[in-house]
Amino acid sequence: MSRVKQTTARDLAGETQSGSRGWLNAWPGLRPWLAVAGAVAIIVAGLAAWTVLQSTRRLSEGQQTERSTGSPTALVTLWMTVGAGHRSPGAGATTTLEIPAGTDTVRLALTLHERDYGRYRVIVRAIGGDEIVQRGDLRPSFEPSGPAFTIDVPAAVFASGDYALALQGATGTGEFDDLSQSQFRVVER
Numbered sequence: 001m002s003r004v005k006q007t008t009a010r011d012l013a014g015e016t017q018s019g020s021r022g023w024l025n026a027w028p029g030l031r032p033w034l035a036v037a038g039a040v041a042i043i044v045a046g047l048a049a050w051t052v053l054q055s056t057r058r059l060s061e062g063q064q065t066e067r068s069t070g071s072p073t074a075l076v077t078l079w080m081t082v083g084a085g086h087r088s089p090g091a092g093a094t095t096t097l098e099i100p101a102g103t104d105t106v107r108l109a110l111t112l113h114e115r116d117y118g119r120y121r122v123i124v125r126a127i128g129g130d131e132i133v134q135r136g137d138l139r140p141s142f143e144p145s146g147p148a149f150t151i152d153v154p155a156a157v158f159a160s161g162d163y164a165l166a167l168q169g170a171t172g173t174g175e176f177d178d179l180s181q182s183q184f185r186v187v188e189r
Contacts (some may be wrong), residue, residue: 080095105153106158116169164183165183
């Protein structure tokens with residue numbers, strides 16, 4: 001006579017003869033797939049949260065401020081790649097920033113050649129003149145082009161002429177290492 005196994009509710013719930021419980025015991029081949037699916041769900045949720053935070057940050061940085069009259073502030077941007085050992089491009093090839101009349105803000109958009117420090121400092125000096133801008137405790141964000149940060153400077157601090165932008169990296173002792181120096185020219189229109 002053949003023996004027929006009777007399935008009970010306990011068997012379906014995964015209770016074994018030793019008393020351990022677990023519904024996954026009923027389907028042992030399913031267990032690895034659920035672990036993988038759970039890990040993927042956690043990674044996707046984390047990436048989604050990071051993307052939302054980055055988008056919000058970019059929107060807040062990208063919005064132009066408004067004057068009390070409600071009109072947008074005039075803004076010009078100087079894009080530069082800076083970093084360890086990076087100098088201005090080629091001999092005689094100086095980047096030129098044109099500042100039209102009525103411009104209120106100059107945005108320095110700096111992409112780092114490499115990221116070796118947690119914090120940075122930027123100093124802008126007129127060639128043969130004084131320091132006009134210093135921004136410290138800069139922490140780069142991660143953009144598709146690489147680590148980057150932006151600095152907004154009142155356009156009024158610039159006059160037509162040549163400028164040097166120095167990038168420094170903060171050491172663990174609070175000192176700053178000189179990383180690069182780039183030149184650019186400002187032309188007021």
